[in-house]
Amino acid sequence: MRLDRSARIVVAALVTLAAVCFAAPWIAPYPPDAVDLTQLRAAPSAAHWLGTDELGRDVLSRLLFGGRASLALGVLAALLATAVGAGVGATAGYLGGGVDNLLMRLTDVALAIPTLPIAIVLGAYAGNSLPALIAAIAALSWMTTARVVRGEVLTLRETGFVAAAQGLGQSRYGTIRRHLLPNTAGVLAVSATIAVGNAILVESALSFLGLGVQPPTPTWGNMLTDAQATMATRPLLTVFPGLAILLVILGVNLCGEALRPRTRPI
Amino acid sequence: MSGYLGRRLLQMVPLLLGISIVVFAVIQAAPGGPEGALLAAGRFVDPAAIEAYRARLGVDQPLPVQYLRWLGAAVSGDLGASFSTSRPVLEMIGERLPATIELMGAAFAIAALAAFGAGAIGGFWPGGWADRIATGGAFLGMAMPIFWLGLVAQLVFGVTLGWLPISGTHTIGATSLGDHFAHLALPAVVLSSRYVASWSRYFRASLLQAAASDHVRTAMAKGLSIVAVRRAHLLRNALGPVASVVTINLAELFTGAVVTETIFAWPGIGRLFVQGMYARDYPLLMGILLLGSLAVVVMNLVADLIYGALDPRVRLR
Numbered sequence: 271m272r273l274d275r276s277a278r279i280v281v282a283a284l285v286t287l288a289a290v291c292f293a294a295p296w297i298a299p300y301p302p303d304a305v306d307l308t309q310l311r312a313a314p315s316a317a318h319w320l321g322t323d324e325l326g327r328d329v330l331s332r333l334l335f336g337g338r339a340s341l342a343l344g345v346l347a348a349l350l351a352t353a354v355g356a357g358v359g360a361t362a363g364y365l366g367g368g369v370d371n372l373l374m375r376l377t378d379v380a381l382a383i384p385t386l387p388i389a390i391v392l393g394a395y396a397g398n399s400l401p402a403l404i405a406a407i408a409a410l411s412w413m414t415t416a417r418v419v420r421g422e423v424l425t426l427r428e429t430g431f432v433a434a435a436q437g438l439g440q441s442r443y444g445t446i447r448r449h450l451l452p453n454t455a456g457v458l459a460v461s462a463t464i465a466v467g468n469a470i471l472v473e474s475a476l477s478f479l480g481l482g483v484q485p486p487t488p489t490w491g492n493m494l495t496d497a498q499a500t501m502a503t504r505p506l507l508t509v510f511p512g513l514a515i516l517l518v519i520l521g522v523n524l525c526g527e528a529l530r531p532r533t534r535p536i
Numbered sequence: 537m538s539g540y541l542g543r544r545l546l547q548m549v550p551l552l553l554g555i556s557i558v559v560f561a562v563i564q565a566a567p568g569g570p571e572g573a574l575l576a577a578g579r580f581v582d583p584a585a586i587e588a589y590r591a592r593l594g595v596d597q598p599l600p601v602q603y604l605r606w607l608g609a610a611v612s613g614d615l616g617a618s619f620s621t622s623r624p625v626l627e628m629i630g631e632r633l634p635a636t637i638e639l640m641g642a643a644f645a646i647a648a649l650a651a652f653g654a655g656a657i658g659g660f661w662p663g664g665w666a667d668r669i670a671t672g673g674a675f676l677g678m679a680m681p682i683f684w685l686g687l688v689a690q691l692v693f694g695v696t697l698g699w700l701p702i703s704g705t706h707t708i709g710a711t712s713l714g715d716h717f718a719h720l721a722l723p724a725v726v727l728s729s730r731y732v733a734s735w736s737r738y739f740r741a742s743l744l745q746a747a748a749s750d751h752v753r754t755a756m757a758k759g760l761s762i763v764a765v766r767r768a769h770l771l772r773n774a775l776g777p778v779a780s781v782v783t784i785n786l787a788e789l790f791t792g793a794v795v796t797e798t799i800f801a802w803p804g805i806g807r808l809f810v811q812g813m814y815a816r817d818y819p820l821l822m823g824i825l826l827l828g829s830l831a832v833v834v835m836n837l838v839a840d841l842i843y844g845a846l847d848p849r850v851r852l853r
Binding site: 375376378379380381382383384386387388390391392394395467471474475478479491494498501502505508512515516517519520523524 | 550551554555558559562563565566567568675676678679680681682683684687688690691695787788791794795798806809810813821824825828829832833836
């Protein structure tokens with residue numbers, strides 16, 4: 271898959287950002303929860319590049335560690351959702367008949383339930399566990415992928431190479447895995463990329479309602495929520511995590527855009 | 537056509553049944569229970585009293601029994617009584633619905649105007665400076681966490697500039713309509729941002745797609761003015777797909793805007809839901825989720841009907 275130059279710059283920037291965040295334990299100037307009571311809500315300085323928060327914790331360090339959690343959550347939730355969606359869609363499209371009907375009605379059910387309210391309910395299950403939160407967010411976002419993949423598979427099923435694979439004795443599972451799914455890689459890449467941004471947005475909304483990843487573990491979402499209390503006096507504290515979320519999602523969406531086939535210009 | 541409508545309406549029954557089972561299971565199995573409200577008071581509570589409380593609410597029964605009881609009442613139009621207020625769920629939702637519809641309606645109206653303008657600029661003059669600004673704005677709108685936008689708007693327009701109130705529906709003691717609309721302004725604009733971003737992109741794309749079709753080239757070739765082509769050939773063809781996206785979003789009128797309502801203390805259904813979740817008020821949560829899902833299902837059908845009405849090539853069978 272070829273990307274134009276501006277898209278490659280965006281990808282490079284995202285990869286750099288992710289690498290810096292994942293290296294947080296080695297490069298962050300302070301531990302994320304190191305409290306310095308002499309430096310409450312300090313302005314940016316040489317010691318604290320981005321200042322400190324309401325407990326005197328270094329904002330830059332927390333941004334790096336928070337990015338680690340937020341990005342991991344976004345990427346893993348998107349991968350999980352895409353895997354589930356691709357599995358459901360490919361199975362339904364390839365097997366057809368009763369299985370197709372059952373899986374697609376299940377998809378309809380999941381699509382009809384309003385997203386944020388049910389996310390709030392699922393947030394209660396997740397509690398303080400990052401893996402549970404990832405599973406909950408993935409459970410909200412596999413449906414569109416399933417539908418798109420099913421559509422692609424329905425077309426691919428009728429092609430010659432699939433008939434050839436079956437003629438050569440390839441099993442059903444093997445046909446799906448070796449021949450059908452690789453041919454849907456394009457749409458999967460687009461939906462997975464967009465899903466990363468959505469997952470980060472949902473986590474930040476849940477954090478805002480007090481249901482996301484719980485303090486003291488920083489994420490960009492709960493840093494933003496913490497900063498809300500002092501927004502009028504220290505607006506800078508809301509700016510950094512907000513900008514981080516904004517830039518990452520902007521970058522991820524631009525990548526999704528660049529991966530999308532040129533014939534569909536949305 | 538009536539056969540199509542009848543079949544679609546029939547299909548809704550198993551779909552809604554499936555939704556109600558999933559939602560019921562997910563809500564009931566969530567950790568915590570309605571007795572948490574007793575414990576939250578922080579005093580010692582006799583375990584027997586907790587049992588009695590659970591029995592009174594009926595949550596001590598096995599899940600299938602509870603579900604069938606709920607379903608039996610729901611099909612006759614009774615969504616049960618709230619655990620926390622003992623009032624009928626429908627009545628509580630009915631009280632909050634006007635505020636939510638007002639907020640969402642205002643946001644949708646703002647979004648429709650802005651998206652029409654931004655989409656038309658991009659669709660008629662793709663690649664120009666105005667299109668670039670509109671596209672950049674749409675991408676920003678999609679990438680912005682809505683509560684961050686809300687907080688920044690409160691800070692700038694409410695605190696720093698002091699132009700607009702930042703919470704509630706009216707100033708205490710004030711009853712004027714102007715005061716009410718001033719309270720509506722910030723949440724409505726903040727909430728509209730997401731819809732502007734998505735609708736304008738759809739509109740732009742369908743305008744460009746229409747412009748690439750043969751009949752538009754023919755119309756230009758036969759000497760029709762560009763304004764006439766845009767009005768008769770582009771707009772007419774581009775509005776169909778956008779209308780269905782807008783209609784599907786309209787379903788959100790009934791679930792409210794959880795985040796925006798929370799930031800701006802707007803007394804709508806979204807906030808009612810959050811309160812219901814903290815109290816594990818199962819009937820209230822079921823009621824809101826079910827009505828919200830019903831709205832989604834109905835609006836999907838309406839979107840298909842509109843699509844068919846706007847595009848005579850689409851035959852609904």
